[in-house]
Amino acid sequence: MAPAAAGLRTDxxxxxxxxxxxxxxxxxxxxxxxxEHGEHLAFLDLRDYTGILQCVVDxxxxxxxxxxxxxxxTLRRRPEGTTNPSLETGEVELHECTVEVLNAxxxxxxxxxxxxxxxxxVRLRYRYVDLRSERxxxxxxxxxxxxxxxxQAMEGNGFLEVETPLLWTPxxxxxxxFAIPSRLQHGSFYVLPQSPQIAKQLSMVGGIDRYYQxxxxxxxxxxxxxRQFEFTQLDLEASFVTEHxxxxxxxxxxxxxxxxxxxxxxxxxxxxxxxxALERYGVDKPDVRFGMELVDLKSVFAETAFNxxxxxxxxxxxxxxxxxxxxARLDALVxxxxxxxAKGLVWMRVVPGDxxxxxxxxxxxxxxxxxxxxxxxxxxxxxxxxxxxxxADERRRACEVLGQLRIDLGRPPVYEGPxxxxxxxxxxxxxxxxxxxxxxxxHHPFTMPRPEDLDRLVSDPLSVRAQSYDxxxxxxxxxxxxxxxxxxxxxxxxxxxxxxxxxxxESRFGFLLGAFRxxxxxxxxxxxxxxxxxxxxxxxxxxxxxxxxxxxQSGADPMTGAPKPLTPxxxxxxxxxVAPTAGPNAPGGARRG
RNA sequence: GGACCUGUGGUGCAGCUCGGAGUGCACGCCGGCCUGUCAAGCCGGAGGUCGCGGGUUCAAAUCCCGUCAGGUCCGCCA
Numbered sequence: 001m002a003p004a005a006a007g008l009r010t011d012x013x014x015x016x017x018x019x020x021x022x023x024x025x026x027x028x029x030x031x032x033x034x035x036e037h038g039e040h041l042a043f044l045d046l047r048d049y050t051g052i053l054q055c056v057v058d059x060x061x062x063x064x065x066x067x068x069x070x071x072x073x074t075l076r077r078r079p080e081g082t083t084n085p086s087l088e089t090g091e092v093e094l095h096e097c098t099v100e101v102l103n104a105x106x107x108x109x110x111x112x113x114x115x116x117x118x119x120x121x122v123r124l125r126y127r128y129v130d131l132r133s134e135r136x137x138x139x140x141x142x143x144x145x146x147x148x149x150x151x152q153a154m155e156g157n158g159f160l161e162v163e164t165p166l167l168w169t170p171x172x173x174x175x176x177x178f179a180i181p182s183r184l185q186h187g188s189f190y191v192l193p194q195s196p197q198i199a200k201q202l203s204m205v206g207g208i209d210r211y212y213q214x215x216x217x218x219x220x221x222x223x224x225x226x227r228q229f230e231f232t233q234l235d236l237e238a239s240f241v242t243e244h245x246x247x248x249x250x251x252x253x254x255x256x257x258x259x260x261x262x263x264x265x266x267x268x269x270x271x272x273x274x275x276x277a278l279e280r281y282g283v284d285k286p287d288v289r290f291g292m293e294l295v296d297l298k299s300v301f302a303e304t305a306f307n308x309x310x311x312x313x314x315x316x317x318x319x320x321x322x323x324x325x326x327x328a329r330l331d332a333l334v335x336x337x338x339x340x341x342a343k344g345l346v347w348m349r350v351v352p353g354d355x356x357x358x359x360x361x362x363x364x365x366x367x368x369x370x371x372x373x374x375x376x377x378x379x380x381x382x383x384x385x386x387x388x389x390x391x392a393d394e395r396r397r398a399c400e401v402l403g404q405l406r407i408d409l410g411r412p413p414v415y416e417g418p419x420x421x422x423x424x425x426x427x428x429x430x431x432x433x434x435x436x437x438x439x440x441x442x443h444h445p446f447t448m449p450r451p452e453d454l455d456r457l458v459s460d461p462l463s464v465r466a467q468s469y470d471x472x473x474x475x476x477x478x479x480x481x482x483x484x485x486x487x488x489x490x491x492x493x494x495x496x497x498x499x500x501x502x503x504x505x506e507s508r509f510g511f512l513l514g515a516f517r518x519x520x521x522x523x524x525x526x527x528x529x530x531x532x533x534x535x536x537x538x539x540x541x542x543x544x545x546x547x548x549x550x551x552x553q554s555g556a557d558p559m560t561g562a563p564k565p566l567t568p569x570x571x572x573x574x575x576x577x578v579a580p581t582a583g584p585n586a587p588g589g590a591r592r593g
Numbered sequence: 594g595g596a597c598c599u600g601u602g603g604u605g606c607a608g609c610u611c612g613g614a615g616u617g618c619a620c621g622c623c624g625g626c627c628u629g630u631c632a633a634g635c636c637g638g639a640g641g642u643c644g645c646g647g648g649u650u651c652a653a654a655u656c657c658c659g660u661c662a663g664g665u666c667c668g669c670c671a
Binding site: 082118 | 600620630
């Protein structure tokens with residue numbers, strides 16, 4: 001819990017209470033605010049990470065915001081009528097104070113007051129100041145609470161923490177890797193690991209049995225609100241387990257982390273197959289906190305005369321209260337659907353009908369029979385004032401477009417509880433084909449197919465299901481995992497399915513395939529995105545808010561100025577020459593300061 | 594690679610549609626007054642290449658083009 005104060009101070013600002021009245025205490029911190037009342041009275045709000053304490057000081061002190069000071073005085077109960085219920089220390093104050101300025105400070109570049117939302121680039125440029133804010137203090141402490149709970153859970157389940165290399169070997173395929181030039185072998189490179197995937201599998205061959213690591217992963221892909229170049233995963237792998245045991249370990253760890261922050265263990269995770277998630281929610285990371293599920297209307301429109309609905313599939317959803325949307329808003333929805341790849345979008349308002357029933361208001365209603373209209377309303381369980389959105393298209397596209405519209409229209413902020421964990425299982429082994437018609441690995445090429453689907457690996461690869469699974473929290477993908485292939489002949493079949501030749505496989509993953517000859521146990525694992533988990537628990541929609549020193553969307557660090565050009569001497573030492581077309585970072589190129 | 598939004602004293606905003614003197618608000622900053630405040634209060638003051646470049650115009654923060662930076666998203670993230 002709270003550490004004992006030591007060194008220059010006897011106490012922390014935010015922890016002093018009525019019970020401490022009469023004690024002579026020393027506190028240290030930053031000047032949060034001062035209120036001066038002439039030459040001989042001023043109030044000084046002193047801030048450390050625990051909170052704020054009011055100190056009554058002689059007005060003659062030259063104290064400014066963010067000065068670092070040590071205050072020694074006697075704690076007393078505040079005079080009648082001057083308590084401040086909005087402070088945890090609001091019943092007490094420090095008086096007869098001696099103030100030592102440990103360090104003066106320039107005025108801060110922005111207010112640390114939580115009421116003012118400062119532009120993020122300013123906060124990032126002066127991140128060391130921003131970190132003093134209540135928000136960042138709380139977020140980083142939430143993060144530490146989460147990682148601590150995850151470690152405890154993993155160790156409680158017998159997992160061994162093992163570190164894996166940051167300087168790894170290129171394994172083309174997958175996400176783009178950051179390259180590190182070798183000084184000792186010019187022209188050769190390490191890469192930073194996009195995850196410790198292969199290393200942890202090798203640890204299983206090595207008899208570690210249960211491995212975990214709070215691991216930094218690095219991917220040179222474009223950044224997003226929920227994606228940074230470098231991010232942190234709870235990475236784990238276990239031997240002699242089925243996917244159910246892996247999921248139980250993961251769910252226990254995540255539930256404990258949630259409980260450590262919220263005080264409450266979440267309900268057990270739902271389980272959905274990938275196919276069911278797509279059918280009901282139109283995405284592979286369903287947000288099951290709200291309804292608006294997708295409905296199959298194919299049977300309603302089996303014989304329809306409406307050409308647009310004579311399609312491979314007709315899916316719809318019902319947006320409660322959406323009939324109030326104006327025409328401009330509806331047109332925007334149609335455009336959104338087209339932007340997502342749909343041929344079109346049909347909207348229908350549910351309005352009062354003759355004789356007290358329900359009717360549809362839509363440009364296409366004249367093409368629909370009475371039976372179809374009734375069937376539609378029944379299938380969607382629509383009520384007066386709702387808006388029905390329908391897409392007719394190829395099945396998967398219809399589902400995916402409506403799934404996105406469902407999120408656009410109905411989704412609460414990610415951090416709004418309840419915490420609804422959801423396993424999505426039975427992913428396909430391959431997901432579509434590449435430009436040359438070869439199947440693409442949906443997860444990664446070491447994922448074990450379902451045994452009953454093995455015989456279709458060559459004849460019908462796209463129908464093969466994998467022993468892989470994702471964990472979803474409130475519509476955010478928290479992580480994914482799988483049972484791995486541990487037998488060489490299955491691995492070769494999957495490589496064959498992916499169009500990877502024996503020679504290619506040997507050059508890319510030869511060391512892994514070699515290892516598998518020497519007694520690889522059945523094994524599987526998972527990785528949990530800690531930044532995302534913490535962001536949700538901290539009530540943030542952006543993982544930058546739970547990372548001490550994040551990068552901007554263009555991959556820059558406004559505080560340090562990284563990335564920067566290397567000196568010619570440094571480049572020469574690494575045996576590198578920057579191509580003249582490399583842009584502003586090239587030697588001699590323009591570069592802002 | 595693409596779409597959309599944003600850029601105005603240190604900070605947060607208004608001004609931009611419909612061009613007319615850097616005009617305004619709040620916080621902060623500097624100076625003065627003030628012995629119970631807590632977003633203290635009162636008085637005075639300083640502080641601006643309106644992101645940058647070009648164009649249109651008698652005249653541009655405002656209209657047009659380009660560019661840079663930040664954000665959200667698509668592509669991308671096995």
